Amino acid sequence: MNPPNPTLTTPASGSNQPVAYPCASAQSPAQAETHPVFNVSSELGDINLFDSDPALQEAVQREGAGWAIDDLKQFGALTGSRDYLYLGYLANKYKPELDTHDRFGHRVDVVHYHPAYHELMRSAFANQLHSLPWVNPVAGAHVARAAKFLIQAQVEAGHICPTTMTFACIPSIRSTPKLVALWQDKILSPQYDPRNLPASQKNGLTVGMGMTEKQGGSDVRANTTVAVPVHQRGPGEGYEITGHKWFLSAPMCDLFLVLAKTDAGVSCFLVPRWRPDGSKNSLQVIRLKNKMGNVSNASSEVEFRGAFGWLVGEESRGVATIIEMVSLTRFDCMTGSTAIMRMGLIQAIHHCQQRAVFGKKLIAQPLMQNLLADLALEYEGALALTMRMARALDQKQLDTDNQHENLLARIATAIGKYWICKRTPNHSYEAMEVIGGSGVMEDSPMPRLYREAVINTIWEGSGNVQCLDVLRAMTKTPATVEAYFKEVSLALGKHALFDQAVERLQAEFQNRENLEFRARNVVDQLAVVLQAALLLQHAPDYVATAFCLSRLGQQGMHNYGSLPVEVDATAIIQRTYQV
Structure with missing residues (x-):
């Protein structure tokens, strides 16, 4: 994909003025064009991804979200612009990179993304792809959100993963009022905040998830990761988690829904990247997955070495x-x-x-x-x-x-x-x-x-x-x-x-x-x-x-x-x- 505004000139040394490349002429036949370029396609861009899709417009109206049409038209114009489509290309060309330690030897577990990825995340959250039905629970809210999601996902799929997980976590978290009081407002915030800080210091939060383990895959009841209470048992209480996850997306999220076994059975926990006291949680990223697709999204293998997490729902009711x-x-x-x-x-x-x-x-x-x-x-x-x-x-x-x-x-x-x-x-x-x-x-x-x-x-x-x-x-x-x-x-x-x-x-x-x-x-x-x-x-x-x-x-x-x-x-x- 060519950049949306390619530069056709280069600056002369020591000058801020552009200098054109020399053109071929009748006096320099060796530099002449060998052939004209014709009968080829062009870069798709500067289209409205909503207005150009009659079936989507009809579906939005039919399924109850006609009130969102004007907003979807504006969003379709944004996402179909050449500059916006180019963000998808850049986010995948420059893959995320993991630093497990800083240069002084401290464990940091930080993933670095291209700025294009962050811009797509910022736009997705500003347009409520992670929150719309929860913050505006009216008829058609899921339909309007699905239409926006479908439009945004045409541009780039990797950043959609943490956007989806942040959206989808709300019903699970709402099973535990204590966690709702702590985190729901920041999870639903329209501000995407990529800073590597404790959740309590951020303006908005993203949520990931970890279910599968090496030996289990889809059979989560075969998981071996264990959790024990720090003080007392019960929903919203703290537990220490030891074990691993074969897939955890995306490791720079602020909170993760994770399955682990207690004495009662498979249970669900909300694990923060930073502990409540502001120290780094012992959730360690072993490596990033070398996936054939979805490369802008950092999927990872992690190990929990006594990581702190809150119980979500009841013990043994994790699935x-x-x-x-x-x-x-x-x-x-x-x-x-x-x-x-x-x-x-x-x-x-x-x-x-x-x-x-x-x-x-x-x-x-x-x-x-x-x-x-x-x-x-x-x-x-x-x-x-x-x-x-x-x-x-x-x-x-x-x-x-x-x-x-x-x-x-x-x-x-x-x-x-x-x-x-x-x-x-x-x-x-x-x-x-x-x-x-x-x-x-x-x-x-x-x-x-x-x-x-x-x-x-x-x-x-x-x-x-x-x-x-x-x-x-x-x-x-x-x-x-x-x-x-x-x-x-x-x-x-x-x-x-x-x-x-x-x-x-x-x-x-x-x-x-x-x-x-x-x-x-x-x-x-x-x-x-x-x-x-x-x-x-x-x-x-x-x-x-x-x-x-x-x-x-x-x-x-x-x-x-x-x-x-x-x-x-x-x-x-x-x-x-x-x-």
């Missing part, structure tokens, strides 16, 4: 306490993957609008239209499901007695996290292939999008974990299945293929044999049918019909770019990206 946080971070994985789809899609369309092949623009080539329209349909389905779940989160927060929304959020968030995150890597690859050789260059955003797409499928529980979670919801709370079919029934009668798909899915649930072995196939169907139901209700007919024909037909799912001839590809593409 139940932290799962409130995990459910929200999983939702943000859905949203972040949808954002990756969106950025890859508009990069591909932008390229095809400028590049000509065989006598006409790529955007007018029938086979390319098929591919672009298919990629657009995938985004439309992902967006519809994501924003519907945002409305469910609103209802869950504001109307705790709304059983349908609570049950739907329980099962459909796991479905969406599995399906959307799983579909994104190949979506990103196809967008990269549209651009061709230039798309695999590291100064293009496409390789970064591809690497990020792989991360979200694993973060917060892999595909198999999500499928097992769906089965757990079905088994422990059968009403979740009823809520699912109640939701999809709203679209019955709108398309024959959809009605047939619902019948097939209902038949799947009549057969309980080998259900775990068949789980991926079942959850695949749950996802596509739910997306189709939402599009049939809310999207233009040509979008919903194309989705049903390509995803629910007897031919089944194929590689992207295999839409049937009945599809109006031109209309789908024109709707997708409007500038």
Whole structure:
């Protein structure tokens, strides 16, 4: 990616005046241009990431956040500017670096980031990506926040990780009033404060989390980290923690939600980077993870050597306490993957609008239209499901007695996290292939999008974990299945293929044999049918019909770019990206 305002001149030695490079002339043919540069694309930038996305505008209005439209327009203009998009490039080009000790030998455990990372964090917090539904708990707040999150995540994904964790920690922390009184106001502060100071001295706080250990991974009950009370037991009391975490993101956060075992069982703790007395807590960073993606975000391995932490919730209820946080971070994985789809899609369309092949623009080539329209349909389905779940989160927060929304959020968030995150890597690859050789260059955003797409499928529980979670919801709370079919029934009668798909899915649930072995196939169907139901209700007919024909037909799912001839590809593409 080229800088937004490249310098074309250099200053002469000892002078502040720019001096132009010499140009070739008829008298110096050896220095002449060998060829004109034409029929190439240009850097995507200075677009409004909200105004250019009709499907997102419709979803925001439909799901209850119409009051946020003006704010989203302003935010879309900011994030789509060339200068802002360039911050994402810089934050990933210059990776975070760890200093375990200072030059005098003191243990410091400090991670240094490029200024672009801090600027993205500052902007995210100023725009309340970490706090909006908690500080303004009105109908549509989760929807508005999800829309902002989706826009911001198109720019850069690494800084989204601590933003998400800070947002998602609130329900867990609210289980313990003592900790709410100590920290909630600073966690929800719009001020991003990166200074390496005790939390009590800062203007705003960020929150990370550490669950997995070497021997356990997703099986957190296999964890060996232990905690013992400093004085007395109970929520909000101090404990000393000894053990390790194989993944802890991001280590420069001020507070961390961590799982450790007490005599009673797996429990949840809030561990500060600095102890209450102002001394450094014995949370030691062993190394930063050398990840293939999400490189601007410092993920780390840590060891606790008698680290201080407060008990969150009750002892032995650690998984139940932290799962409130995990459910929200999983939702943000859905949203972040949808954002990756969106950025890859508009990069591909932008390229095809400028590049000509065989006598006409790529955007007018029938086979390319098929591919672009298919990629657009995938985004439309992902967006519809994501924003519907945002409305469910609103209802869950504001109307705790709304059983349908609570049950739907329980099962459909796991479905969406599995399906959307799983579909994104190949979506990103196809967008990269549209651009061709230039798309695999590291100064293009496409390789970064591809690497990020792989991360979200694993973060917060892999595909198999999500499928097992769906089965757990079905088994422990059968009403979740009823809520699912109640939701999809709203679209019955709108398309024959959809009605047939619902019948097939209902038949799947009549057969309980080998259900775990068949789980991926079942959850695949749950996802596509739910997306189709939402599009049939809310999207233009040509979008919903194309989705049903390509995803629910007897031919089944194929590689992207295999839409049937009945599809109006031109209309789908024109709707997708409007500038």
